[in-house]
Amino acid sequence: MRIAVVTGASSGIGKEFVKQIANRYRTLDEIWVLARRTERLLELAEEIKSVKIRCFSCDLTDKRRFVKYKNALKKYNPSIRILVNAAGYGIIGTFRELKEEDNVGMVELNCTALTRMIDISLPYMSKKQANIINMASSAAFLPQPSFAVYAASKSYVLSLSQALNQELKKRRITVTAVCPGPVDTEFFDIAEVYNSVKVYKKLFRANACDVVSLALKDAYHKKAVSVYGFSMKGFRLLTKLLPHGFMVKFIK
Ligand SMILES: NC(=O)c1ccc[n+]([C@@H]2O[C@H](COP(=O)([O-])OP(=O)(O)OC[C@H]3O[C@@H](n4cnc5c(N)ncnc54)[C@H](OP(=O)(O)O)[C@@H]3O)[C@@H](O)[C@H]2O)c1
DSSP, X not given: OEEXXXXXXXXXXXXXXXXXXXXXXXXXXXXXXXXXXXXXXXXXXXXXXXXXXXXXEOOTTSGGXXXXXXXXXXHHOXXXXXXXXXXXXXXXXXXXXXXXXXXXXXXXXXXXXXXXXHHHHGGGBOSSOEEEEEEOOGGGGSOOTTSHHHHHHHHHHHXXXXXXXXXXXXXTEEEEEEXXXXXXXXXXXXXXXXXXXXXXXXXXXXXXXXXXXXXXXXXXXXXXXXXXXXXXXXXXXXXXXXXXXXXXXXXX
């Protein structure tokens, strides 16, 4: 059985990945989707007609909730063609403004759960050619005061992805870190719970459809990093050229 696995599939970028993978990868037997909101996953399963969607409702920050996914892997012994780690969130505010569960929660989902998903899924990745696509962010390029834990968690994702991409080459597995700027999704409902996002960030929100389309193209072409849009490509270049200690003073 050939499958794709997508976390964070109940909304935004993860959901868009499921739709585009279902359209592009016609040889898949199933797409396995993971998130907490069961009804959203079931709605998605109804909507997608071209391939069977298997739903796993689970809180990925709870280690025990991985059991169903692990058992399904053991039972069906599938060949995973694509693993997309899209589950994640960020909350705007200084470290002190955020609660302990906010700061630690971001690390648990954005870093620990993503690492666990890769660890559990890796033995089942296709032997011929496979892709791991990890949602990082342009926030990964530079430390960000008032978004500190989120930016640090995404730096982890970027660094891990680039290193694994090298390590897994022999196994014909490509690991791609996707690093968009702001994308128009429900992300900001959670991000803005204490503080509003800056106006300029609201003006430059990309479309999830375009970000995902480029990410799948870049992953197919074995790129280690996928950056959507000229402004974010320019921002990445600046973070490579200028000292971070200097740039961080201007990041708000
Ligand atoms: N939107 C942006 O501006 C932007 C920019 C750069 C990077 N990203 C990254 O892109 C990824 C997707 O974000 P998005 O924009 O699509 O946001 P979103 O619409 O809020 O989607 C987040 C997804 O994560 C899932 N999730 C959250 N907590 C979870 C938990 N404890 N266990 C399992 N699933 C959980 C949510 O599902 P449930 O609530 O149903 O569990 C949802 O499906 C994230 O990693 C985010 O950091 C977003």
